[in-house]
Amino acid sequence: MSDSEIFTNKDNEFIAWYPNALTPEGSASVWKPRRAAYYVHIPFCTAICDYCGFSVEKAKGAPTERYLDSLRREIERYIKDGRLANHRFECGHFGGGTPSVLEASQLLSIKKLLHDSLNIAPDAEITAEVNPISFTLEKAQAYYDGGINRISFGLQSFNDKVLKVLGRPHRVSDSEEIIKIIRQVGWTNYSLDIIYGVPGQTMEELREDLKRAADTGSTHISCFRLQVVPYTALKLREAAGQLPEQSPMEVLNEMDHVVAEALAGYGYRQYGVFDFAKPGYETVHNAIAFAAPQADYIGFGNSAYSFINQHVFVNYAQKEAYEKAIAEGKDPIAFAKKANMQEMMSRYFVLGVKFLRVPRSGFISEFGVEPEKIFGSVLERLLNSGMLKRDGDDYVLTSKGRYYVNNVSKEFYVGENVGKRQYLQFVSNLSPKQMQEYHQLHAARR
Ligand code: SF4
Incomplete structure (x- = not known):
């Protein structure tokens, strides 16, 4: 079969935009903040x-x-x-x-x-x-x-x-x-x-x-x-x-x-x-x-974290580092990452389960796909182990799931996030003398 045989007619439409399933109702959200x-x-x-x-x-x-x-x-x-x-x-x-x-x-x-x-x-x-x-x-x-x-x-x-x-x-x-x-x-x-x-x-x-x-x-x-x-x-x-x-x-x-x-x-x-x-x-x-579907969130000040324009970012935890960045005319952002589409979908559940109820409908309207198509095996495992249950169209954390909430949340981690912890913002409040005692006590226990 030659290449041309797969198409009966040559399509001459000028394709200028995509997606093309536009609706009059869709116009209401164009400039919606x-x-x-x-x-x-x-x-x-x-x-x-x-x-x-x-x-x-x-x-x-x-x-x-x-x-x-x-x-x-x-x-x-x-x-x-x-x-x-x-x-x-x-x-x-x-x-x-x-x-x-x-x-x-x-x-x-x-x-x-x-x-x-x-x-x-x-x-x-x-x-x-x-x-x-x-x-x-x-x-x-x-x-x-x-x-x-x-x-x-x-x-x-x-x-x-x-x-x-x-x-x-x-x-x-x-x-x-x-x-x-x-x-x-x-x-x-x-x-x-x-x-x-x-x-x-x-x-x-x-x-x-x-x-x-x-x-x-x-x-x-x-x-x-x-x-x-x-x-x-x-x-x-x-x-x-x-x-x-x-x-x-x-x-x-x-x-x-x-x-x-x-x-x-x-x-x-x-x-x-x-x-x-x-x-x-x-x-x-x-x-x-936190609750799904999440919206944007801006944190000001040292150690504050944010989620804006599909980026998660954290400000310098140390007050002095934060103040220095501002004094130098820079954004005081210490770490940031643009969430890719897989991470956006994962975030919906990772944070959503902390608020006990994760609506399927919100996932579908946000990402245009059923959550089972993306997280089918994870959802099945959590349902079978009694961590999650279905309530109408929502996924709901059971009392067992509440106890293991962080474990449940991390089941939805994807890619390079798997196994990573969030201790970047930790700043010890111990005085130098307390810190010395702390190390001595822990060394003696080893
Ligand atoms: S020092 Fe006490 S009051 Fe201040 S942030 Fe820590 S726990 Fe809260």
Whole structure:
């Protein structure tokens, strides 16, 4: 057969664009801004908690204004270039660290810069993380008047013994004062952070923490099981045998169930592995940054990470490196990667499973292919092992899957990401003397 025999007629159409299945409805999305969230990292705290593995330093005596100046310049840099012109921000989050260690005017000036320049939805959810000691009635009132419409409060426990083991600088009476302030000022939407699985903590103490958290009337509770992170003061105390005895693993696992059951009993729906909300109070931040289908997310400040224009990138974790890049007129980006199509599809599930429900329909409309065609064997393995189940058209994490959530998530890793960890942003908070002790203790154990 000659080449020409496979076509009956020569096609003379002038092919100018592709795809060509255009519809009149499609025109509505041509200039539609992309949904987005912003995050601002404030790397200062009143004191450094013993379990903390974040990139933070003590606020007292720290050059906060110098950092805020870099932050402003980073924001202005992106705004001036119009890089965020096609994004519509549905939420913002001031985190860290402890944003409330700043003067209210400092924090609100950063918010104003963002809100004067970006396309922000009028009903955007704007959250500030606060901690006891640094949050006062005057600051609270200024936040409220300045448009912070949601508070995330790092309470951690209603038990002084637990707070002491964690090396938190506050006590229960301080938390009670903050809750009073939050209510007095008028916030109806606020979240509490609780840590459990703390060495020496009993099941009864955990139940009491959950009850008291629910009794505050908070709309959202995030519960984290304690992880003793390397190169922290808590790890040092653990190595030195200074912590109360830790419960056996079965008890810690049982605590995961107790958290979910107790909070369900108090009217909170678990919508993320760590997150529980009263109906309608799931955070927009989680819906944009993690839950499938994810949207764009820009993080400002040292150690912040972002997902914009199909790129994931992280800023320098070390504050000084971040400030230096800004001073030199450069983007403060330490690492970045453009996600290829396979990684975009994988990301849909990798992050999506953390929020328990992954809709097939979103995958199909985003990528034009059924997820089973791409991840068929992975999905089958997770369904057969009881980690995932089908609910209507969605894939849903089971309680077994919640326990193994990171394992489930990593089943969707593809290509060079397989086996890679995300510890690039870790900065130790140990003093030089503590670091020396840490190494001595660990050398002696080898
Ligand atoms: S755990 Fe939170 S409050 Fe404590 S030092 Fe770390 S960032 Fe600050």
